[in-house]
Amino acid sequence: MDVPDLLRHAADLVPADARSDAGLNADDVRDHLCQDDWEVALAVLEDFDGVQWQTVRYWDLLIAAAQQLWLESDVAWFHWRRSETLHGLIRADLxxxxxxxxxxxxxxxxxxxxxxxxxxxxxxxxxxxxxSVAVIRVESAPEIPPGGSGRIRLLPLTPLHWRHLEPGDVITMHEGRPVVGTATITQIQPPRSSAPSSP
Structure with a gap:
């Protein structure tokens, strides 16, 4: 499939009532595709937040489109979001x-x-x-400086161990045994119950 077809199929998976952070919907994606604004259409599809409806197939379509457009940072981000679909979303302030x-x-x-x-x-x-080990992705910033703070997303290597956590819980970050950071959980979303284990 070429990029427009991939993005059109992804738009078809967006629920009718879903809105992006900018208030756009699937019809806005289709409008951008009609104008050959492929990267804009991809950005709108990325901007939807919805672990409960975004499927592995949705992210696979976006990954394939980003690969064809040579958008390497988007490919990595979409792989991350795909993992959140499978294992759940964890956000925290570090x-x-x-x-x-x-x-x-x-x-x-x-x-x-x-x-x-x-x-x-x-x-x-x-x-x-x-x-427990969890990978960190910093949100809305290139990094968190030494001694600084920022919003992060976490992908645990053993997601089931983290299911007891709730917003407001405080966890500590270690490199070796010393505490090097403290994170307060701000959002926990379980994975889609019907998410397939792999395509």
Whole structure:
């Protein structure tokens, strides 16, 4: 399929009452496609928020379109959103410990590559913290500077371990055993119950 067909199929998966953050709907996507504004149509489709209706197929269509348009950062972002469809959405506000108090000396990058350990309230059989790994993606900023704070999304490597968390819960970030950051959960959305495990 070419880019317009991929985006048209994705638009067909958007519920009639769904609106993007900018208030646009699937018909707006189709209008942009009629004008050959492919990247704008793709941006509108990306802007919809809806873990409960966005399917793996939806994200696969957007990934394929972004690949054909050579939009590498969009491809990585759509893969992330695809994972959230499968495993659920976790958002949090992260505050890093300042470097002079034992915190990170490097910023937390936006790219979803950093995989620190997290204390999420689980303990081992002998009563120690059972730390869990989750990848960080910084929202709406290129990075969080050392000692700074910002909004993040988390993708746990073992999502089931995180299901007990609720907005307002506080978890700690570790690189080794020392605490290097504290995150307050702001949003938890479980995955779609009907999401397939893989295409």
């Amino acid at each position: 505050r890093l410990v300042p470097p002079d108090e034992g915190g990170r000396r490097l910023p937390v990058p936006n790219d979803g590559e950093l995989r620190p350990l997290w204390s999420i309230g689980r303990t081992t059989a002998v009563g120690h913290d059972d730390l």
